[in-house]
Amino acid sequence: MMNRRLRLSTLSFSAIFLGQVLVGCGSGQTESANVSEPAASPAQTGSAEQIVLTIGGESEDGYDPTLGWGRYGSPLFQSTLLKRDDNLDIANDLATAYTMSEDGLTWTVTIRDDAVFSDGEPLTAADVAYTFNKAAESGGLTDVTVLEEAVATDDTTVELRLKQPQSTFVNRLITLGIVPEHAHGPDYARNPIGSGPYQLVQWDEGQQLIVEANPNYYGEAPGIKRLVFLFVEEDGAFAAAKAGQSQVASVPPSLAVQNIDGMTLYDVTSVDNRGLMFPYEPATGRTTPNGAPIGNDVTADLAIRQAVNFAIDRQALVDGVLEGYGSPAYGPVSGLAWEEPKASIEDADPDKARAILAAGGWADGNGDGVLEKGDLKAEFTILYPASDSTRQALALSAAEMLKPIGIQANVEGKSWDEITPAMHSNVVVFGWGSHDQTEMYNLYHSQAAQGDFYNAGYYANSAIDTTLDLAMGAPSEAEAIAFWQTAQWDGNTGFTAQGDAAWAWLVNLDHTYFVSDCLDIGQPQVEPHGHGWPITANIAEWTWTCN
Amino acid sequence: MQLRPILLFALQKLLRLGLLLLAVAVFTFVLLSLSPIDPVQAYIGADMMQISPEQRELIADRWGLDQPMIVRFGDWLGQLVQGNWGTSLVFNQPVEAVIATRFQASLQMLAIAWLLSGLLGLGLGILAGALAGSWCDRAIRLYAYTLASAPTFWVALLLLITFSVSLRMTPICCAAPPGVLAADVTIWQHLHHLVLPAITLSIIGIANITLHTRQKLIDVLHSDYVLFARAQGESLSGVIRHHGLRNIILPALTLQFASLSELFGGSVLVEQVFAYPGLGAATVQAALRSDVPLLVGIVFFSALFVYTGNTLADLAYPLIDPRIRLGGWRS
Numbered sequence: 001m002m003n004r005r006l007r008l009s010t011l012s013f014s015a016i017f018l019g020q021v022l023v024g025c026g027s028g029q030t031e032s033a034n035v036s037e038p039a040a041s042p043a044q045t046g047s048a049e050q051i052v053l054t055i056g057g058e059s060e061d062g063y064d065p066t067l068g069w070g071r072y073g074s075p076l077f078q079s080t081l082l083k084r085d086d087n088l089d090i091a092n093d094l095a096t097a098y099t100m101s102e103d104g105l106t107w108t109v110t111i112r113d114d115a116v117f118s119d120g121e122p123l124t125a126a127d128v129a130y131t132f133n134k135a136a137e138s139g140g141l142t143d144v145t146v147l148e149e150a151v152a153t154d155d156t157t158v159e160l161r162l163k164q165p166q167s168t169f170v171n172r173l174i175t176l177g178i179v180p181e182h183a184h185g186p187d188y189a190r191n192p193i194g195s196g197p198y199q200l201v202q203w204d205e206g207q208q209l210i211v212e213a214n215p216n217y218y219g220e221a222p223g224i225k226r227l228v229f230l231f232v233e234e235d236g237a238f239a240a241a242k243a244g245q246s247q248v249a250s251v252p253p254s255l256a257v258q259n260i261d262g263m264t265l266y267d268v269t270s271v272d273n274r275g276l277m278f279p280y281e282p283a284t285g286r287t288t289p290n291g292a293p294i295g296n297d298v299t300a301d302l303a304i305r306q307a308v309n310f311a312i313d314r315q316a317l318v319d320g321v322l323e324g325y326g327s328p329a330y331g332p333v334s335g336l337a338w339e340e341p342k343a344s345i346e347d348a349d350p351d352k353a354r355a356i357l358a359a360g361g362w363a364d365g366n367g368d369g370v371l372e373k374g375d376l377k378a379e380f381t382i383l384y385p386a387s388d389s390t391r392q393a394l395a396l397s398a399a400e401m402l403k404p405i406g407i408q409a410n411v412e413g414k415s416w417d418e419i420t421p422a423m424h425s426n427v428v429v430f431g432w433g434s435h436d437q438t439e440m441y442n443l444y445h446s447q448a449a450q451g452d453f454y455n456a457g458y459y460a461n462s463a464i465d466t467t468l469d470l471a472m473g474a475p476s477e478a479e480a481i482a483f484w485q486t487a488q489w490d491g492n493t494g495f496t497a498q499g500d501a502a503w504a505w506l507v508n509l510d511h512t513y514f515v516s517d518c519l520d521i522g523q524p525q526v527e528p529h530g531h532g533w534p535i536t537a538n539i540a541e542w543t544w545t546c547n
Numbered sequence: 548m549q550l551r552p553i554l555l556f557a558l559q560k561l562l563r564l565g566l567l568l569l570a571v572a573v574f575t576f577v578l579l580s581l582s583p584i585d586p587v588q589a590y591i592g593a594d595m596m597q598i599s600p601e602q603r604e605l606i607a608d609r610w611g612l613d614q615p616m617i618v619r620f621g622d623w624l625g626q627l628v629q630g631n632w633g634t635s636l637v638f639n640q641p642v643e644a645v646i647a648t649r650f651q652a653s654l655q656m657l658a659i660a661w662l663l664s665g666l667l668g669l670g671l672g673i674l675a676g677a678l679a680g681s682w683c684d685r686a687i688r689l690y691a692y693t694l695a696s697a698p699t700f701w702v703a704l705l706l707l708i709t710f711s712v713s714l715r716m717t718p719i720c721c722a723a724p725p726g727v728l729a730a731d732v733t734i735w736q737h738l739h740h741l742v743l744p745a746i747t748l749s750i751i752g753i754a755n756i757t758l759h760t761r762q763k764l765i766d767v768l769h770s771d772y773v774l775f776a777r778a779q780g781e782s783l784s785g786v787i788r789h790h791g792l793r794n795i796i797l798p799a800l801t802l803q804f805a806s807l808s809e810l811f812g813g814s815v816l817v818e819q820v821f822a823y824p825g826l827g828a829a830t831v832q833a834a835l836r837s838d839v840p841l842l843v844g845i846v847f848f849s850a851l852f853v854y855t856g857n858t859l860a861d862l863a864y865p866l867i868d869p870r871i872r873l874g875g876w877r878s
Contacts, residue, residue: 052726060832061639071594139609141594145601189639202728205638205648206824207721210728228726232822236720239712245725417583432596439596453595529593 046247046516048544050226054237054246055513057229057533058209062189063200065177066134068141069189072528073536076211077118078177078194079219081109081128082170086523086538088337088435090170090477094123094178094195096156100475104165109173110157115218117180118199125152130181132160132172143438144172165473167480171436197222197540207231223543238514247516250532253325256512263514268535270527271336271433273329274394275505276382278305279425280459288451292421294458298380299427301373302501303360304407309497309504310356311405312398313348317507321393325510331488331496332432332440334508335526338481340488343496353405364406371406379408383422384429386413391429394506423456430456433508433529437477437484441468444487444495444502459502463493511535518546552872560861564854571850572624575843580616586636586837587612610636623840632847633840637832642844645829650848652722653818653825657810659745664752664810665803671753672760673795677787679765687757695754699813703747703820710743717743720822744821748813752806759802763795796867804860808853 046052063069065078081095098109115123132150135142146169148161162169183193192200197219198211209229213222230240234252241249242260249263256265281295288294298304314328327334330344346352362371362378371378382399384391392413399409409427419428432439442448445468446460464487471483488494495502511531515521520543527534587606591598598606607613611622623633632642675687694702710717718724722740723732767773767790776786811827818827826845833841864871 050726060637064639067639068594071597137605139602139606141591141598143598143602145599145605204721204723204729204824206822206828207723208725210726230721230725232720236822239719240725431593434597436597442596450600452600 045244046518046544048224050228051224051247051516051519051544052228052230052240052245053248053536054230054232054240055248055250055532055535056231056234056237057536058206058231060205063192064140064184064189065142065179066131066138066140066184067189069192070177071142071175072530073533074539075175075177075194075196076198076536076539077192077196077200077214078179079115079196080175080177081111081173084174084435084525084537086525088525090174094128095173098173104167104473104475105162107160107162107169107173108157109160112218113156115195116216117183117193117195118214118216119180119183119193120216121180121182123178123180123195124155125158126155127181128152128158128178130184131176131178132158134179134184135172135176142172142176144176165475167472167474167477168436168438168441170477171438174435198227201226217540219540222540224539227539241514247519248521248535249514250535251512251514252531253323253510253512256325256514257323260514262517264517266513266515266521266524266535267325268511268513268524268527269327269335270508270511270529270531270534271332271334271435272431272509272511272527272529272531273332273334273433273505274391274429274431274507274509275329275332275503276308276398277423277428277430277457277503278308278501279427280457280500280502283425288424290421290451292423292451293425294451296380296425296427297376298378299457301360301362303356303362304378305501305504306497307353307356307360307405308398308402308407309501310345310347310349311353311407312401312504312506314506316348316401317394317397321390321397322507322509325512326507327510329505329508331505332443332503333437333484333488334505336435338437338440338484340485340490340494340496342491343489343494343498345497350405357405357407362406369403369406370408377408378406379410380427381410381412382427382429383419384411384413385416385419387415390509391431395429398504398506423453424451424458428456429506431509431529435528437471437480440484440487441472444468457502459495459500461493461495461500464495464500518544520545560858564851567854568847568850571846572627572843573620575846576616576620576623576839579837579839579842580619582837584835584837586610586839589836590636619839623843632844635833635841635844636838637836637841638829642840645841646826646844646848649824649826649829652823653814653827656741656745656748656817656823656825657814659741660748660752660813661803661807661810663745663749664756664806665799667749668753668756669760669795669799672757672799673764673787673791675757676761676764676768676795677783677791679761679768684761688761691754691757693754694750695758697751698816699747699751700816700820702750703744703817706743706747707820722823722825740823744817744823747817747821748810751813752810755806755809756799756802760795760799763798764791767791767794793868797864800863800867801860804856807856808849811849811852 059069061067063077065075069075070078079094081093082090083093085091094111094115095109096112098107100107111125111128117123129150129152132144132147136144136147146162146164146166148163151159153159177194180193197214197217199214201210201212203209208231211227213225237249238251238255240246241263278299279296280300282297282300283295286294318324318326318328331339333339357371362373364371382395384395395411399411402409442454444455444459444464446465449455449458467483467487471480474480474483489496489499493499511527513535522538522541524535525537587603590606611619626633635642635645638645671687675684678684711719718740724736773786773790776790814825815827815830818825819831830845833845
C-alpha cells in the first residue's frame with residue numbers, strides 16, 4: 001500500500017517537475033502548477049461546543065420526514081412519537097401513552113403538551129395528524145399506505161385509523177418525525193423546522209451539514225452544542241479522523257484494523273446481514289410479470305439447501321472476509337428481540353451435509369467430485385453485485401466450502417440490472433437488515449413474491465404464511481414477537497436452516513467507527529442495514545468528557 | 548456597423564440553436580428512458596423491503612413515471628416553453644435552482660482553468676514552434692503528448708495524492724473548510740479549495756492548444772513572406788510578433804472556445820475526484836439515478852453554454868481579422 005502510494009506520487013512529481021522545467025526554459029512565462037500556498041487549515045479539535053462527524057448519510061432531497069428523512073438514526077430536527085432505546089425496546093418520546101382498539105384498526109396516541117417547534121409555535125395533535133396524513137399520500141421513502149386517516153380529537157390526542165391491522169405500524173410511530181402544519185410546504189425539506197434536539201444552521205449540499213442545539217427542545221439539552229457532518233467518502237473519513245479533524249468517523253473493516261491516536265474503535269453489532277437466497281421452486285417455465293424465469297431445479301431440492309446451510313463455516317467467513325468485524329447469521333433478524341435463538345445451527349459440519357445429501361438421493365455416480373440425482377447435477381450459480389467486494393469474497397468463500405461436499409457453485413459478478421431478471425432462478429448474495437419486522441414478512445410471505453425483490457426466491461409455505469399474517473395482525477409488537485419467532489423455527493417448521501432453509505444466511509457485518517476518546521456516545525444500538533447514520537440514534541445524549 | 552448582416556447572422560444562429568436544443572432534448576429523453584436504471588428503484592435503494600407496492604405507485608405517481616414516454620416528453624416540452632424546467636428527482640428541487648447553485652460553484656473553476664490553459668497553451672505552443680527541433684521543443688512536445696493521452700481522472704488522482712495527501716498543501720475535498728459558516732469563508736480559503744481542481748482541468752487543456760499552435764506557427768515560419776522578412780533582416784522575435792501572432796491567433800481562438808465543451812466534460816470527472824460540489828458532480832448523480840429532468844436540464848444548459856462559446860468565437864473573428872465579415876457580406 002505504502003509502496004504503491006510512493007510510486008504514484010513519484011510519477012506525478014515527475015509530471016509536474018517536467019512541466020516546470022518546460023515553463024522555465026522559455027521567455028516570460030509565468031509559473032503554472034502549484035501556486036497554492038501551504039495550507040493553514042485550522043486543526044479541528046472537538047469540544048463540548050462542536051464536534052465533526054464523518055459518517056456519510058447526506059439526504060440529497062432534504063430533511064422532510066414525510067418523504068422519508070429520519071428513517072435511520074436520529075431525525076435531528078424533528079422528534080417522533082415513540083423511540084427505541086439502547087436495547088431496542090419501545091419508549092415514549094412525544095407520546096405519553098398509546099393504545100390500540102380491539103380490532104387493531106385504531107391507534108389512539110396522547111402526546112405531551114409542552115413540546116414546541118424551533119420557531120416557537122406549540123406542537124399539537126393537529127400537527128401529528130397532518131404529518132401522518134401527509135406521509136400517507138406523498139411518494140417518499142416512508143411507507144404509511146396502510147393509514148386510512150389520522151384525526152386529532154383534541155389538542156393532545158390523535159387517532160390513527162388503519163385500513164387493516166398492522167402490528168409493524170408501530171415502526172412508523174418510531175421513525176416518522178412530526179412536522180409543523182403551519183410551516184410545511186415545498187421549501188420545508190431545505191428549511192426544516194421541528195421539535196427535535198437540533199436545528200439547522202447551514203447545509204452546503206454535497207459537502208457538510210451544520211446543526212446547533214435547539215433551545216426550545218423539551219427534552220434534556222444535548223451534550224454537544226454544535227454538530228458538523230462532513231459528507232466525504234470512507235477514505236476521506238479515515239483521513240479526517242487521522243488528522244484529528246473528525247471526532248466520529250465511520251470506516252470500512254479494512255481500515256478498522258489500523259490505530260488512530262486519541263480515538264477508540266467502536267465495533268457495533270448490526271443486523272446488516274448477508275446471505276444466499278435460494279430459488280425455492282423447480283423451473284417449470286413459469287415467469288414473473290416481467291418475463292423473468294422463476295425456479296431452479298437444483299436449489300428446489302430441500303437436501304441441497306440444508307446441506308449448504310450446514311456445510312458453510314460462518315465463523316471462518318467472519319474471520320476471513322470481515323477481518324473479524326462481524327458475527328455469524330442464522331436468520332434475517334440476528335440480535336433483535338424477535339430472533340428465535342433455537343433457529344441457530346451447528347454449522348461447519350460437512351459430514352452432516354453429506355449425510356443430508358445422501359438421504360436426499362444425491363450421489364457421485366461418475367466420480368467427477370460433483371453429486372448427481374438422476375440427470376440432475378448438483379450445480380448452481382451464485383450471483384453477486386460486481387461492485388461489492390465483500391459480497392464477492394463471501395460468494396467465493398462459500399463456493400469453496402461447498403466443493404468438498406460435492407456441490408459445484410459457480411460464482412459470477414454482475415450489475416444489479418443484470419441480476420434483477422436472473423434473481424428468481426439463481427442463487428444471489430443479498431443483504432438486508434432492519435428494525436422493522438415488515439422486512440421479514442416481505443422476505444418470506446408467498447403473497448409478497450411478485451417478481452421483485454420481495455421474496456425473490458418465490459418461497460411458499462402456507463403454514464409460514466399463516467404465522468406471518470398472525471404476527472402482522474397482532475395487537476402489539478410484544479404479542480407479535482411470539483409469531484415472528486414461530487415463523488423462524490418452532491421445532492417442526494420454519495423458514496430457517498432446520499426447516500425449509502429458504503436462505504443460507506451467512507454473516508452480519510459489524511459497523512466500525514472511530515470515536516474520539518473524549519466523546520461518550522453511550523451504548524450504540526444493534527444497527528440496521530446502512531453503515532454510518534444509524535449511530536446517531538442517541539446523539540442527543542452524547543457528551544464531551546474532556547476539557 | 549452594418550445592421551442587416553448582424554441581424555441575419557443572429558437570426559441564423561438562433562434558428563440553429565433552437566434546432567440543436569430540440570435534437571438534444573429528444574435524444575437525451577429517449578436515451579434516458581431506455582436506460583435500464585429504474586429511477587424508483589434507484590431512489591428506494593436499500594429500503595426495498597420497507598416500501599410496499601402501493602408506496603411504489605405513489606412515488607412513480609409523484610414523478611409522473613406512470614405515464615408513457617411520449618406523454619412525459621410532451622408534458623415536459625410544454626412546461627419548458629413556459630419556462631419551467633421541471634423538478635429534480637434526486638434533489639427534490641426545481642431543476643433551474645439546482646443548476647444555478649451548482650454552476651456558481653463550477654463557474655470559477657471553469658473560468659480559471661479556461662484562462663490558464665489558453666494562455667499557457669498559447670505560450671508553450673509559440674515557444675515550441677519558434678524553437679522547433681530544439682530540446683525545448685522536444686520537451687514541450689513530450690509533455691503535451693503525455694498529457695493529451697492521460698485520462699483526466701488519472702491526472703486528478705495523481706495531483707490529489709501528491710499535493711493533498713503527501714504534501715498536505717491543498718485540501719482533500721469540498722469547496723469550503725469544514726465547520727465554517729458560509730458567511731465566514733474568506734476569499735483565500737475559497738481559492739485554496741479551488742486551486743487544485745482548476746489546475747487539473749487546465750493541465751489537460753494545455754496539451755491540445757500547445758500542439759495546434761506549434762504546428763500553425765511552423766507553417767507560418769515556412770511561408771514565403773516570412774522568408775522575405777528574414778531576408779530583410781527581421782529577427783525571429785520580430786517575425787513572430789508581426790507575422791506569427793496574427794496568423795496563429797485565429798485558430799488558437801477557435802480552439803480556445805471549442806475547448807469549452809472538453810472543459811465541461813472534464814469538470815464532471817475532476818469534480819468527482821475532488822468531491823467538489825459543482826455541476827459535474829450533479830451530472831453524475833443525475834445519471835446514476837436516472838433523474839431525467841435534471842439530466843436533460845444539464846445537457847440543455849451545457850449545449851447552450853458551448854454554443855454560446857462558439858458564437859462568441861465567430862463574433863470575435865471580424866474584430867481580429869478585418870478581412871472577415873459576418874454572413875459573407877462583401878462591401
